[in-house]
Amino acid sequence: MPDLQLPTAEQLGVRPSTLVRRGLLLQCPACGQRGVISGWFGILDRCPTCDLRIERIEGHWIGSFGLNVVVCFTATFLVLLTATLLSVPDIRPLPIIIAAVVPAALGPVLFAPGSRTTWVAIDLLMRPLTPGEIDPRFVKVDPRRDRPTKPQA
Numbered sequence: 681m682p683d684l685q686l687p688t689a690e691q692l693g694v695r696p697s698t699l700v701r702r703g704l705l706l707q708c709p710a711c712g713q714r715g716v717i718s719g720w721f722g723i724l725d726r727c728p729t730c731d732l733r734i735e736r737i738e739g740h741w742i743g744s745f746g747l748n749v750v751v752c753f754t755a756t757f758l759v760l761l762t763a764t765l766l767s768v769p770d771i772r773p774l775p776i777i778i779a780a781v782v783p784a785a786l787g788p789v790l791f792a793p794g795s796r797t798t799w800v801a802i803d804l805l806m807r808p809l810t811p812g813e814i815d816p817r818f819v820k821v822d823p824r825r826d827r828p829t830k831p832q833a
């Protein structure tokens with residue numbers, strides 16, 4: 681049995697960067713429509729437009745949590761580094777710590793919805809769509825449906 685998997689971006693007929701951009705903009709990575717976010721901290725089970733299954737595996741949410749942590753730690757580090765470098769040679773720790781509280785405390789809350797939709801996009805890039813995960817009308821190239829025909833002898 682040949683491997684019938686195709687990268688998700690190829691199945692959907694978009695570039696991989698498009699999937700990530702849509703995720704960062706709180707859109708469904710597959711179809712680009714809004715409305716997959718439920719409240720500030722929630723996300724729907726399926727996209728109302730393309731029926732993409734959002735929680736693709738058990739514990740899918742832990743990836744968005746990890747992404748949120750990495751982004752906010754990086755932002756906090758960059759603020760600390762920048763504030764420190766700007767205050768050289770007269771380094772006073774209190775203003776630097778206060779500046780770092782903003783990305784450290786508010787970042788995880790502000791990035792919560794974006795981390796969820798962006799993680800869906802990253803997951804789609806890592807694991808190709810399988811049958812039943814999305815409305816087939818949104819799939820441009822289905823490896824099972826659109827098998828290359830054998831050249832005629």
Ligand SMILES: [Zn+2]
Nearest residue numbers: 708711727730
């Ligand atoms: Zn969708």
